[in-house]
Amino acid sequence: QEVWNGRMTAWVERSVLVTGGAGFIGHRLVRKLADLGANVTVVDDLSKGEATNLDEVLNRIHLIKNSLLDSRVARKLLQNVDICFHLAARIGGIGYFHKTPAESLRDNSIMNFNLWDAARETNVKIVCLSSSMVFERTEIFPTPETAILSSPPPMSGYGFSKLVAEYIARTYYEQYGIKYLIVRPFNAYGPGELPGDYVGYAHVIPDLIKRTLSGQYPLEILGSGDQTRSYTYVDDIADAIIYLSERCENNDFNIGTGVETSVLDLARKIWKLCGRIEPFEVKSAPSFQYDVQRRIPDISKILELGWRPKVDLDEGLSISINWQKSKENQAPHE
DSSP states (O other), X not given: OEEETTEEESOTTOEEEEETTTSHHHHHHHHHHHHTTOEEEEEEOOSSSOGGGGGGGGGGEEEEEOOTTSHHHHHHHTTTOSEEEEOOOOOOOHHHHHHOHHHXXXXXXXXXXXXXXXXXXXXXXXXXXXXXXGGTTOOOSSBOGGGGGTSXXXXXXXXXXXXXXXXXXXXXXXXXXXXXXXXXXXXXXXXXXXXXXXXXXXXXXXXXXXXXXXXXXXXXXXXXXXXXXXXXXXXXXXXXXXXXXXXXOSEEEXXXXXXXXXXXXXXXXXXXXXXXXXXXXXEEEOOOTTOOSBOOBOOHHHHHTTOOOOOOHHHHHHHHHHHHHHHHHHXXXX
């Protein structure tokens, strides 16, 4: 370890590739790695991420606009890389998954195969960003990592693409010895994620913030509102990914808070934090086919390594609301 900006860090001058590094989780991870002294290259096709997400660190990183759907890109980028954080994916909220099931499965799988095949010629370790969606049909709550062995496979194309990604990581280690780490964030949220053009394009928190700030009344939610999730602040996820990658390989970890919150309680919190003074009232819109009713991780495995989430839901929502307000204030008005 070396000292960098007054901190002991194992990342000084390490050559790091972040795929999807302009995306929601990606840009927070890139910032932290750059702050730790790593030599960071970001590849992103900017189909979902925005280059402006990286404005603060652009002078300290190398940004390449390209797609891992081209195997030549993967081969070129993995040369002389110590560790690759693979976050690039077709991703969105529940509405997006339902609109693009084949594209999600096809493109996410091609990107994974291209990357892992390119890694066969290198000594790189790949950190595979999976998803809590691999546990779409689990009946074990809170859900430990081992539930992957007994739970039925996901029904959604996106969820299945993430399960495929995990199998690729494991089998390429078994056959080719490529070091891997699988991380499964549970319901990331925070500044940097905008609401979408239609309900469900983005995740639930930016959607609810947008509708609450716009004055919608009653507030529209998908389904009954009894669905539960474990919402995890984006910087906590980025911290956990780095923490685990420093300590572990050839293993899998859930990342979350272990706190279960219903959509109704979430909407109520957002209503209050946005300063709405009317009595809280919701109306239900029809739910989507794959709207899982319950999702909560068992995080004892990562806790045993000494990692702890730092940002609770109220604090994280306040930051997210203020960020979204500032973005709306910057938007050009007609």
